[in-house]
Amino acid sequence: MTQTQEKNAQASGSANTLVSHSVWDRGTRLFHWINVVCVLSLAILGLAILNEKAFGVSAAGKVLLKTLHAYVGYVFAVNLGWRIAWAFIGNRHARWSAILPFRSGFGAELRAYLATWSTGHTRPYLGHNPLGRLMVLLLLVLLFSQAATGLILAGTDLYKPPFGGAIAEWVTEGDPDRLRQLQPGSQEHVVGSAYDEMRAFRKPVVTTHLYVFYLLMAASVLHIIGVIVGEFRERSGLVSAMISGRKVIGEAPADGDLAASSAENRS
Numbered sequence: 001m002t003q004t005q006e007k008n009a010q011a012s013g014s015a016n017t018l019v020s021h022s023v024w025d026r027g028t029r030l031f032h033w034i035n036v037v038c039v040l041s042l043a044i045l046g047l048a049i050l051n052e053k054a055f056g057v058s059a060a061g062k063v064l065l066k067t068l069h070a071y072v073g074y075v076f077a078v079n080l081g082w083r084i085a086w087a088f089i090g091n092r093h094a095r096w097s098a099i100l101p102f103r104s105g106f107g108a109e110l111r112a113y114l115a116t117w118s119t120g121h122t123r124p125y126l127g128h129n130p131l132g133r134l135m136v137l138l139l140l141v142l143l144f145s146q147a148a149t150g151l152i153l154a155g156t157d158l159y160k161p162p163f164g165g166a167i168a169e170w171v172t173e174g175d176p177d178r179l180r181q182l183q184p185g186s187q188e189h190v191v192g193s194a195y196d197e198m199r200a201f202r203k204p205v206v207t208t209h210l211y212v213f214y215l216l217m218a219a220s221v222l223h224i225i226g227v228i229v230g231e232f233r234e235r236s237g238l239v240s241a242m243i244s245g246r247k248v249i250g251e252a253p254a255d256g257d258l259a260a261s262s263a264e265n266r267s
């Protein structure tokens, strides 16, 4: 909202003056949209890997799909690592205390938020509301699980970093000739018993990766529904805020001092 629009809102005598607050900093927005693109691409490539037989994918095509998936996975994992760092150095809405449900008094805050739910209007938050913080926790746990299991899987089948070197040593029992000739996705040049051990180790990892994928897809749908419902109730421009970084609110936000925010706004 421009200053003129703000003045007009005041002049029109509306009960609440709309104020535009700077909320999501550039680091948070960058993480969010890179993460969206990566998760979508990984889900599509993952579904292709999962249904390779139905799609008639050749053995080489399967290795290519997995390799592409792993490369996007590296971008996804680095972006997630960057978000962890940002939670220590970003603005106050980007920090752990603001995004996770562990701040002291969270239980009371959640109960107060839910108590106003039936009225059809909940007090707007600058950052995440209490339900939003629970959702962030769930999403982060699922994203981290996917990154951890994915990085292990990239080593077990494709012999790619960070664990591929050690796993290649394992399945070839360190034989230099076998190591040199070892190919991703192939059982040639492996030592049978060591390879079977590696596959047994890998099994629960791939199962976890698959089930976390399903949970993540369900949580992503829930997240989108939450944003839509939140937007209808708070009317603070939740979606555009993740693009512009700003929320437009007509009353004192529950998680901030309006005057301080307005001052931050004018700076």
Ligand code: HEM
Binding pocket: 038, 039, 042, 043, 045, 046, 047, 049, 050, 066, 069, 070, 071, 072, 073, 074, 076, 077, 143, 146, 147, 148, 149, 150, 151, 152, 153, 154, 155, 157, 158, 206, 209, 210, 213, 216
């Ligand atoms: C949101 C993130 C991710 C999603 C939604 C996702 C999804 C999937 C899905 C659905 C599969 C097929 C599972 C199966 O074959 O049973 C898969 C396989 C795989 N993923 Fe991911 N993944 C993600 C992140 C990653 C990351 C970060 C990496 C590594 C850098 C990775 C590496 C792999 C590999 C190597 C496979 C092949 C497993 C196999 O050999 O069957 N994934 N992923």
